[in-house]
Amino acid sequence: MNPHRIALLFNANKVYDRQVIAGIGLYLNSTRVEWDLFMEEDFRSRMRDIRQFRGDGVIADFDDPEAPDALCDLHIPVVAVGGSYHDPAAYPAGVPYIATDNARLVRLAYDHLIEQGLGRFAFYGLPPHPGSRWAQEREHAFRAIVEEEAVEATVYEGSPTSAGGWGEAVEELVAWLTALPKPVGIIATTDARARQLLQACVIGEIAVPEQVAIVGIDNDPMAQLLTRIPLTSVIQGAEEMGRTAAHLLHQMLRGVDCSATRVLVPPVGINVQVSSRYHPMRSPHVMRASHYIRQYGCLGIKTEQVADYVGVSRTVLEEHFKRELKQTVHQVILKHKLDTACDLIANSGAPLADIALRCGFTSLQYMYAVFRREYDCTPRQYLDLHRTTGAT
Structure with missing residues (x-):
């Protein structure tokens, strides 16, 4: 049996569209479905020649204003993917529609x-x-x-x-x-x-x-x-949207009428x-200094540079930090570097030596020493602990 020829009409230069396409791929890889997929070579959706497409089905991004008119009366199954509408009349008629909520x-x-x-x-x-x-x-x-x-x-x-x-x-x-x-x-x-x-x-x-x-x-x-x-x-639940769209098209290719189907896919969560991460600050000096540290804390800045940016003496800035945060400026810079390093260790997969450099530590050995002092573990042990926690 020859595989079905399916056109994916998306602008895969956008992250949302790529995630929807990834969801379609995940569905195909988890089933026995055999599809011959067509996409433009530059991954852009083009509707102008779609009526000449000699295929079996289409999954298309209906946020593209050209899609509804271009794909109506196509005489092959079409599944629409797009955004949700507060007005039900705004949804296209006669096609199954998978929407991000x-x-x-x-x-x-x-x-x-x-x-x-x-x-x-x-x-x-x-x-x-x-x-x-x-x-x-x-x-x-x-x-x-x-x-x-x-x-x-x-x-x-x-x-x-x-x-x-x-x-x-x-x-x-x-x-x-x-x-x-x-x-x-x-x-x-x-x-x-x-x-x-x-x-x-x-x-x-x-x-x-x-x-x-x-x-x-x-x-x-x-x-x-x-x-x-x-x-x-x-x-967004874009991958789930792709999986759902592929499943619906699979059903339609088997003769199931899904034309009245509408699915709203909720967000996955928030990163x-x-x-x-708002928290109120009384001192404008601390607020201004914290903003500077978040931008440049991993670039080797010192307390004097922060004070120069804020426009006060080091002594005055230290007084404000101790009163507001119960920490020195150096301690806040170090915490920023460590927080950034922990995030990179847990989520980036980058070599530890590269992470040390990116976070402003003078060497990997120095980052190890700081981790032992502050966390009573090494960066490698922190990574192993995160992997263990993530697996449970």
């Missing part, structure tokens, strides 16, 4: 910020566009939550990302962030927009998370690599990092 994504981010003790909120979205209806749905979900709970909140859609207009756009973003009453928790509609917020906070010298706590959506590894301050992000 936009309302629950935003609710998870909001609840996390509430748990951090914040009372003011903002949303950084995208300007309305046919290709970003999911962003408008997330904005709608945010507005509904803050209206229901009667909390102080604002929405900023900003400008589309483009190289030519980026300079002006970032100036406007810095101005918006500067004018916000603080402290404030901000939900960004994607990790890409969250990364822009982090950049703007650095430019505007706004402390993250003491003044602005930030949560993104996507849990995109690329966004983490491109920011000095680790980003908290909601993890909590520094960007949202």
